[in-house]
Amino acid sequence: MLALLSFPLLALSAVSAGPPSARAANSLVAGAWYTGWHATEGFPLSKVSWEKYNTLIYSFAITTPSVHQLSLNGSDPELLPQFVSEAHKNGVSAHVAIGGWAGGQWFSSNVATAENRTAFAKTVANFAGKYDLDGINFDWEYPNDQGIGCNTISPNDTSNFLAFLQELRQTPIGAKLTLSAAVAVTPFVGPNGSPSTNVSGFAEVLDYIAVMNYDVWGPWSTAVGPNAPLNDTCAAPADQQGSAVSAVKAWSAAGMPVNKIVLGVASYGHSFSVPPTDAFVSGSTTQLMAYPAFNASNQPLGDAWDDTGSVDACGVYEGPGGDWDFWGLVDGGFLTTRGLPADGIYYRYDTCSQTPYVYNETTQVMVSFDNAQSFSVKGNYIKDAGLRGFAMWEAGGDYNDILLDSIRSTAGFNE
Numbered sequence: 432m433l434a435l436l437s438f439p440l441l442a443l444s445a446v447s448a449g450p451p452s453a454r455a456a457n458s459l460v461a462g463a464w465y466t467g468w469h470a471t472e473g474f475p476l477s478k479v480s481w482e483k484y485n486t487l488i489y490s491f492a493i494t495t496p497s498v499h500q501l502s503l504n505g506s507d508p509e510l511l512p513q514f515v516s517e518a519h520k521n522g523v524s525a526h527v528a529i530g531g532w533a534g535g536q537w538f539s540s541n542v543a544t545a546e547n548r549t550a551f552a553k554t555v556a557n558f559a560g561k562y563d564l565d566g567i568n569f570d571w572e573y574p575n576d577q578g579i580g581c582n583t584i585s586p587n588d589t590s591n592f593l594a595f596l597q598e599l600r601q602t603p604i605g606a607k608l609t610l611s612a613a614v615a616v617t618p619f620v621g622p623n624g625s626p627s628t629n630v631s632g633f634a635e636v637l638d639y640i641a642v643m644n645y646d647v648w649g650p651w652s653t654a655v656g657p658n659a660p661l662n663d664t665c666a667a668p669a670d671q672q673g674s675a676v677s678a679v680k681a682w683s684a685a686g687m688p689v690n691k692i693v694l695g696v697a698s699y700g701h702s703f704s705v706p707p708t709d710a711f712v713s714g715s716t717t718q719l720m721a722y723p724a725f726n727a728s729n730q731p732l733g734d735a736w737d738d739t740g741s742v743d744a745c746g747v748y749e750g751p752g753g754d755w756d757f758w759g760l761v762d763g764g765f766l767t768t769r770g771l772p773a774d775g776i777y778y779r780y781d782t783c784s785q786t787p788y789v790y791n792e793t794t795q796v797m798v799s800f801d802n803a804q805s806f807s808v809k810g811n812y813i814k815d816a817g818l819r820g821f822a823m824w825e826a827g828g829d830y831n832d833i834l835l836d837s838i839r840s841t842a843g844f845n846e
């Protein structure tokens with residue numbers, strides 16, 4: 432009986448559409464994360480534009496205190512097999528992201544010793560085998576750099592992570608998977624607390640990294656800045672907080688080839704409360720100010736997908752995030768259905784970060800986000816710099832594929 436239980440999964444892999452294109456060495460990645468928890472909130476699998484992607488990453492499997500277990504709690508466990516089957520039907524690689532902001536609490540302890548690495552490699556390989564996955568995206572936020580606040584952490588995290596990935600590659604399943612990591616804009620932190628200067632070991636075991644070039648500025652910042660800047664070397668020194676350009680420079684200087692760097696792009700933005708006295712350039716009633724101050728004690732709510740305030744994975748209460756998806760900006764009256772600024776909404780396009788801002792003077796809400804123009808420029812950069820492609824957080828954030836179509840056309844997917 433037990434042996435029969437695995438039959439449906441084997442049957443599924445037998446009919447899947449051959450090796451998906453993203454598996455081929457150096458083929459460009461057109462990817463996005465699909466969040467299990469939004470399937471019942473307006474973005475079911477049937478709404479995914481499968482034909483415009485070659486890689487979709489189901490989010491999240493989370494780490495647990497046991498090295499023998501991953502958990503899909505919170506991410507609709509029943510949906511994952513359907514996600515994989517739908518992806519394969521469409522010739523799309525099905526990956527799962529492990530970790531995330533709230534789900535990486537136990538990465539450090541799971542890879543801390545040789546014994547744990549062996550066990551965790553087996554856990555990950557078995558998980559991939561069980562669900563017939565084509566890839567695993569490690570979303571550890573972050574090795575030897577505390578993220579949410581209660582992650583296990585060690586100065587040896589980065590070298591332990593590498594040793595773990597090498598061991599995973601030795602397993603029969605791990606050898607065939609597309610392995611990637613979602614990473615910060617600077618390389619993994621080494622034992623001395625600074626970004627590693629040599630990540631070539633990671634370049635050997637990973638197929639690619641996806642640089643999470645977003646949340647560079649947000650409500651935790653000192654001013655309203657770009658969520659996902661393309662460039663910051665053209666900004667004032669104090670405003671150089673990271674960008675695609677500086678991230679690619681930092682990672683490639685540390686030994687990650689540019690053709691193993693996928694640019695993470697955002698289908699959402701951050702909102703800030705900005706009184707009109709700060710929002711406009713002095714003497715103007717229409718021209719928006721760059722990097723204005725905002726009222727941090729008055730965080731606006733975001734769209735219907737925003738967290739309105741809850742207790743996080745560490746047991747700490749967090750107020751509203753203030754996130755606006757691209758579709759949310761349309762719903763919320765900031766943008767027209769064509770993704771352009773609505774009547775009466777003030778607009779600024781910053782030519783260094785190559786990102787837009789909108790402002791509603793009545794509600795005093797300013798949003799830093801991405802639109803068709805900024806995605807088009809990012810696509811051009813991917814092509815010109817020779818990057819591996821793009822991965823969008825998250826697939827469900829777009830509106831009528833305005834962002835997706837834009838980046839695909841300039842990054843070279845329509846040629």
Ligand SMILES: *[C@@H]1O[C@H](CO)[C@@H](O)[C@H](O)[C@H]1NC(C)=O
Nearest residue numbers: 495502503504505506743744
């Ligand atoms: C799933 O997560 C929720 C809160 O996020 C928690 O209350 C519940 O106990 C978890 N269930 C399992 C089976 O871990």
Ligand SMILES: *[C@@H]1O[C@H](CO)[C@@H](O)[C@H](O)[C@H]1NC(C)=O
Nearest residue numbers: 496497498499540543544547
């Ligand atoms: C190894 O993993 C187990 C959980 O399965 C954990 O209890 C232990 O603390 C880990 N070892 C280290 C050194 O973190």
Ligand SMILES: *[C@@H]1O[C@H](CO)[C@@H](O)[C@H](O)[C@H]1NC(C)=O
Nearest residue numbers: 543584585586587588590622
């Ligand atoms: C880090 O690794 C070194 C070398 O293997 C070892 O001596 C040291 O005890 C480790 N530190 C921690 C905190 O695990």
Ligand SMILES: *[C@@H]1O[C@H](CO)[C@@H](O)[C@H](O)[C@H]1NC(C)=O
Nearest residue numbers: 628629630631632633635686
């Ligand atoms: C960088 O790391 C790789 C693999 O771990 C090693 O082979 C190489 O010698 C290192 N390079 C430098 C300059 O330290």
Ligand SMILES: *[C@@H]1O[C@H](CO)[C@@H](O)[C@H](O)[C@H]1NC(C)=O
Nearest residue numbers: 661662663664665666676812
């Ligand atoms: C980034 O800004 C620098 C400094 O202005 C400029 O030289 C470079 O061309 C810019 N890169 C891109 C991709 O826009």
Ligand SMILES: *[C@@H]1O[C@H](CO)[C@@H](O)[C@H](O)[C@H]1NC(C)=O
Nearest residue numbers: 704706725726727728729730
């Ligand atoms: C900031 O927002 C808080 C909460 O709404 C409000 O009490 C305060 O007056 C605001 N500060 C300024 C400078 O507008």
Ligand SMILES: *[C@@H]1O[C@H](CO)[C@@H](O)[C@H](O)[C@H]1NC(C)=O
Nearest residue numbers: 764773774775776791793794
């Ligand atoms: C600003 O937001 C308010 C509240 O949502 C809305 O009623 C108003 O139409 C918006 N302003 C503009 C110019 O759209």
